[in-house]
Structures are given as structure tokens and as C-alpha cells.
Amino acid sequence: xxxxxxxxxxxxxxxxxxxxxxxxxxxxxxxxxxxxxxxxxxxxxxxxxxxxxxxxxxxxxxxxxxxxxxxxxxxxxxxxxxxxxxxxxxxxxxxxxxxxxxxxxxxxxxxxxxxxxxxxxxxxxxxxxxxxxxxxxxxxxxxxxxxxxxxxxxxxxxxxxxxxxxxxxxxxxxxxxxxxxxxxxxxxxxxxxxxxxxxxxxxxxxxxxxxxxxxxxxxxxxxxxxxxxxxxxxxxxxxxxxxxxxxxxxxxxxxxxxxxxxxxxxxxxxxxxxxxxxxxxxxxxxxxxxxxxxxxxxxxxxxxx
Amino acid sequence: xxxxxxxxxxxxxxxxxxxxxxxxxxxxxxxxxxxxxxxxxxxxxxxxxxxxxxxxxxxxxxxxxxxxxxxxxxxxxxxxxxxxxxxxxxxxxxxxxxxxxxxxxxxxxxxxxxxxxxxxxxxxxxxxxxxxxxxxxxxxxxxxxxxxxxxxxxxxxxxxxxxxxxxxxxxxxxxxxxxxxxxxxxxxxxxxxxxxxxxxxxxxxxxxxxxxxxxxxxxxxxxxxxxxxxxxxxxxxxxxxxxxxxxxxxxxxxxxxxxxxxxxxxxxxxxxxxxxxxxxxxxxxxxxxxxxxxxxxxxxxxxxxxxxxxxxxxxxxxxxxxxxxxxxxxxxxxxxxxxxxxxxxxxxxxxxxxxxxxxxxxxxxxxxxxxxxxxxxxxxxxxxxxxxxxxxxxxxxxxxxxxxxxxxxxxxxxxxx
Ligand code: SF4
Ligand code: SF4
Numbered sequence: 001x002x003x004x005x006x007x008x009x010x011x012x013x014x015x016x017x018x019x020x021x022x023x024x025x026x027x028x029x030x031x032x033x034x035x036x037x038x039x040x041x042x043x044x045x046x047x048x049x050x051x052x053x054x055x056x057x058x059x060x061x062x063x064x065x066x067x068x069x070x071x072x073x074x075x076x077x078x079x080x081x082x083x084x085x086x087x088x089x090x091x092x093x094x095x096x097x098x099x100x101x102x103x104x105x106x107x108x109x110x111x112x113x114x115x116x117x118x119x120x121x122x123x124x125x126x127x128x129x130x131x132x133x134x135x136x137x138x139x140x141x142x143x144x145x146x147x148x149x150x151x152x153x154x155x156x157x158x159x160x161x162x163x164x165x166x167x168x169x170x171x172x173x174x175x176x177x178x179x180x181x182x183x184x185x186x187x188x189x190x191x192x193x194x195x196x197x198x199x200x201x202x203x204x205x206x207x208x209x210x211x212x213x214x215x216x217x218x219x220x221x222x223x224x225x226x227x228x229x230x231x232x233x234x235x236x237x238x239x240x241x242x243x244x245x246x247x248x249x250x251x252x253x254x255x256x257x258x259x260x261x262x263x264x265x266x267x268x269x270x271x272x273x274x275x276x277x278x279x280x281x282x283x284x285x286x287x288x289x290x291x292x293x294x295x296x297x298x299x300x301x302x303x304x305x
Numbered sequence: 306x307x308x309x310x311x312x313x314x315x316x317x318x319x320x321x322x323x324x325x326x327x328x329x330x331x332x333x334x335x336x337x338x339x340x341x342x343x344x345x346x347x348x349x350x351x352x353x354x355x356x357x358x359x360x361x362x363x364x365x366x367x368x369x370x371x372x373x374x375x376x377x378x379x380x381x382x383x384x385x386x387x388x389x390x391x392x393x394x395x396x397x398x399x400x401x402x403x404x405x406x407x408x409x410x411x412x413x414x415x416x417x418x419x420x421x422x423x424x425x426x427x428x429x430x431x432x433x434x435x436x437x438x439x440x441x442x443x444x445x446x447x448x449x450x451x452x453x454x455x456x457x458x459x460x461x462x463x464x465x466x467x468x469x470x471x472x473x474x475x476x477x478x479x480x481x482x483x484x485x486x487x488x489x490x491x492x493x494x495x496x497x498x499x500x501x502x503x504x505x506x507x508x509x510x511x512x513x514x515x516x517x518x519x520x521x522x523x524x525x526x527x528x529x530x531x532x533x534x535x536x537x538x539x540x541x542x543x544x545x546x547x548x549x550x551x552x553x554x555x556x557x558x559x560x561x562x563x564x565x566x567x568x569x570x571x572x573x574x575x576x577x578x579x580x581x582x583x584x585x586x587x588x589x590x591x592x593x594x595x596x597x598x599x600x601x602x603x604x605x606x607x608x609x610x611x612x613x614x615x616x617x618x619x620x621x622x623x624x625x626x627x628x629x630x631x632x633x634x635x636x637x638x639x640x641x642x643x644x645x646x647x648x649x650x651x652x653x654x655x656x657x658x659x660x661x662x663x664x665x666x667x668x669x670x671x672x673x674x675x676x677x678x679x680x681x682x683x684x685x686x687x688x689x690x691x692x693x694x695x696x697x698x699x700x701x702x703x704x705x706x707x708x709x710x711x712x713x714x715x716x717x718x719x720x721x722x
Contacts, residue, residue, distance in 0.1 A: 219673070229637065230636055
């Protein structure tokens, strides 16, 4: 069921997910489109998430935004519910009560293990989004594994002292007993500054012609988990199952790439180790069980017909 | 011949265990059949030897990625025998390289052709057949009686249009094909022919199948087109034709030694969502290459086969296959792509689909939306098929031959395309 409406307030609104925002020019959503979006959300009972550019909006926009309950996704150093860091440095000066998002390429990520380890004890929640996950190689996986092991050490110590910072890559799977995917096009849709609707911001960024009618989405079932042949049997519950990345890499929204799956399973297996490590010292999340598995890509163990 | 053995449909050679690899050697053909799904046929795109060789090298040097026990090297067009010289060279090279590499396919390969039969008698084609006699299967397409055949299978205009595309003429091709049938059957007595039924062909089904039998063709593989071409009332007319055909086959005793793929004991049952979830179509488990060196999951995804979608290219002969693009094909199952009516359908078994047509007809760019344009036609076929088996079994019963029949009956899996 649809639950959220994401509204990109400007073409240059901050990206908080896999796809870069190629738009650099300021171009605000029309006030009428903004009002219409809010009205739509009210009638459909959708919670709105506004996504902001890095400049102060005109007062008339702020007034309209203020007419409805919402969450704010903002670029650092603005204040909001979700704050997107420009880089590792700005992460250190984040407001403590917000969800912090760090978009980062794999090379920089692998080189930043210690910096992230140092930040973890200071955050409530950090979402790391790897922007080039579709290019993961076997060698990258090795490096990713050691990065996650290092972060596990920090997280274990924190959890045992009663401080429980969340890191999407590791602690989400540890807490989940069922899938928690992005569900773009099923639970959330996006209103872009051109006044049209999209599955998510990435579809707008990559091709503005990919708009949809939110009341009549063709083949919407293919966005649902029950129509994803690999994912519906998968227990990497924390995986975003990004339908935009799926389409980019395999041409089908319901089929993930090999790279996506092995990265998510590397995280899943690391989460399993973290859970075990904490449980060696304390009782923790007894309802969660992460089984030992011998594959990283569910495609390799699919049912063959 | 065992008089009491009922002729059942022949399974495809090593079906299931073999890799089907198709060379689209040319997009040209002497004919311009009116139902031809190849919308972009043209005289320009012919495969070069360099392209063919690079492709062969790619496939044979990646033995690890092609683990199927055997291989069918398929040559299609347009009309493949227009390129017999190139084909001969490719086949020689294939044999040489499979031998040199000690490839596991060396003793388990076949060259396969679907031809319009027009050039069958030429010395080039004949010497190729002699050279590769033990490793060839050839299907000649003949649609039935002269009238039926010439309804669709007409010669193309002598000159292509401004875009290089071929256009149909009024001249039928029946006589040019049928003269080669005796030679073909003398060389391949078990060969079958493929017949494709569109809306206008329905009234000719019975006479066509009987005509093909009378020419000595024992196996008639016949199916309705997957495209949405059907008119109101076609299903009733189709059912009636098939029942007349059933009567003729049973009353005339043809069933003993001749087969028509319309009638099968495996069709018309409900399907279990768990057990019977397999994809019908072999796209993705096959591989095709065209003149430009692009690779496709099946020829139906090449641009010349598509009406409304872009070609779905999964790689090229230089860089190989992009495995990520194959994943949707290899994970596709019946349940995920079918609408609810097909999941609830009580006669679903044998109701086929073509992944390429599904893709071409889909509302979005997906292979996961099953086209059900043949729904009413399949249901009509099921009714006539039930009639056929009920009538045949009763006859065998009365003649005291039913038990023997059931004992000898072969279990034939439905053929994937
Ligand atoms: S790991 Fe792969 S199969 Fe599992 S949910 Fe993610 S994308 Fe789907
Ligand atoms: S297309 Fe029609 S006949 Fe075929 S399975 Fe679906 S509902 Fe049944």
C-alpha cells in the first residue's frame, strides 16, 4: 500500500540514494504543483518527505510546506530529519538527533574504515549509500569484508556498553525479521519539480520521460516483492532491493544484478557475525536468527526448471 | 513399422540437455510471407566470415560457460540457404575447432536449418548435406495445400523499397517448394514441417495437414501465432476445424504413423503453482548472433523481429555476454509473468507463450508480462483435443487395442522453442 510521497522541491534537491542528481541548476517546483502534491497526499493518506536544495526556499514555499505534517530530507548543514553529508568530514559535525546519510564511492569507502569507525559511537543512525555498487568486483568484496569486520568491532563494543548506534549496512539486518526494502512505486512515489510523478527520484534524474500516473501504474505488480523471483526467497532483509539499480543493470525492475546481491549478502553475513559476537557476551535479540549460508548470490542457488 | 504403435509427437533432439546457438546469417529471403514475424527483413544485413569466426571462437573458448551436454548450431535467416557458402565455411571451422580444442561438444553437435525449401536441390546445398549427413536436421516449411500455402507464402517483389525492406508480391511459392519435398524426404524420412496458423488460415487447417501427410511428411508441427491477430468467432471456427481434422485422422487411420502436434495428451490440465512453474520458452538458455556481432537471448529479440520495442542485446562477440542481462531470463517462471486468469485456469497446460512476443506486446519494457492473445484459441484447441482422445480411445477400446496402446505410449515432454 502506498504510504509516502517524496517531493523534490527543486531540480538541485540533494540526492540521498544510489543515483547522482545530475541537475545543478536551481529550478523550484511550481507552487501550484506543490499544492497539488500536498492535496494528493492528504487525500491518499500519504506521509510527505520533502527533499531540499542547498539554498533557503522563498517564504511562500515554506508557508505551503507548513500546511502539512512531513519529514525533511536536507543537505548538510541544514537542519532536518534526514541530513545528507557532503563528505566524511561533514559527518563529524552532524546534528545528533538526525539520520545521517553518507553517499560514497567504493574506493573512498574502503579507504575510510578508521574514519567511519571513529564516527560510529557519535551517531544515532548512519546510512551509508555506496554509489557505485554495480561495479563491485571480487577484489572489492574482499576489501568490503574487511571494512565491515572492522566496523563490527566498534559496534560490538558500543552495543555491549548499552549505546546502540545504527549503521544500515550491519545493524539493520541484525534487527529485522522480515524484508525491509525500499519499495519505490509500491509504498512510495515521488513528485518531481516538473509536476510529474516517478517511482523514485532516480527515475526522474536518469530519464524525465519515465514519469507515471500514480493511479494507474502499468505492471506495478513487478515492483512488488512477490513478483521478484530471486528476492522473494532471499533473507538479506536489509537490502534496499533498488528497482532503479535493477533496471539499470538487468533491464528488469524485479531482477537484481550479481553485484547488488553479493554486496548485500556480504553485509548479511557480517551482520550474522556481529550478532554472534554480541551474543557471546549478552542476551540480545533472541527472536532473530540469521542462518549460515554458503552462497553470496541467490541466483547461484535458484530453483532450476 | 509397428501397426499398433500410435505415432506420438517427436521430441526435439536432445531437448533439455542441449544448447541452441543460432547464427542469423542473413536477413534476406526470396519470400515475403504475409504472417512473417520478421518485420525488418532486408537485403543488406548479411553476416561476414570475420563475425562468424569471432563468435565461434568466443563460444568454443569459453567452454566453462557453456556446460550443456550437446549443442545445436542453428542457422536461420531470412532464408539461411541463401548463404550456403558462408554456412559451409562456418561448419567446417566449427568441426575443426571443436576437434582441436577437444571440446565436449565435438561428438555431440548438430547443424539445424529451417528453410523455405526453394534452394534445397541446388548443388551447393546438396553437397553440404552430403558432407554433414550424420549431423544435420532440416525442416522445410510448407503450409499445406497449394491454396493455403500461397495465401501467405508469396515471393517478394524483385526490388526492395527505399529503406531496403522487402515487400510481398502476388506470386505464391508452393510449386517451387513442393518439387523439393521428395528429395528432402528421401534424405530425412523422419523430418517434420512447421505450420503456423493465423486468422485467415483457419478454414484450411484440416485439408492442409492431410495434404502434408499425403506428401509423406509424418510429423506436422503446427501452432497458432502468438500475436494478437484473432477475430471474433475464430475460436469456434478453429475448434470446428480441429474436430474435423480429428475425425479425418482417426477415421482414416493416420494416427498410426503420422503425428500432428495439435493433439497431445499433455495439454488442457490445470497446473500446480509450485510444481509446474517452469518457463515455457527457452529464451536466455539459447544464444543468437547477428551480422553486426550482437548477441541475443533468442532471435526474437533482434530488431528485425520486433514491432514496437528496441532490440534486447545481451552482449557482443568482442566483449561476450553480460551475465546480468541474462538473469531475468534465467529466473523467469510461469507464476511471475502470468496474469491471475492463467494461474486459475483449468486448462493451462500446453498453453504456450513466446518471451519475445511477450516483450514486444508488453505495456512496459519487460519480459515479465505474459501476452494472452491466444487464450481463446488454446481453449478451443483443448476442447477439440479432448474430443480427439475420447474418440480415439473409444475406437481402440472397441478394437481391443487400448491396453497395447497405453503400454507403448511414449512420454513426450512439450517442446520448447
Ligand atoms: S540480496 Fe539480491 S536477492 Fe536479496 S533482496 Fe537484495 S537484491 Fe534481492
Ligand atoms: S492464456 Fe487463457 S487458456 Fe492460456 S493459461 Fe491463460 S487463461 Fe488459460
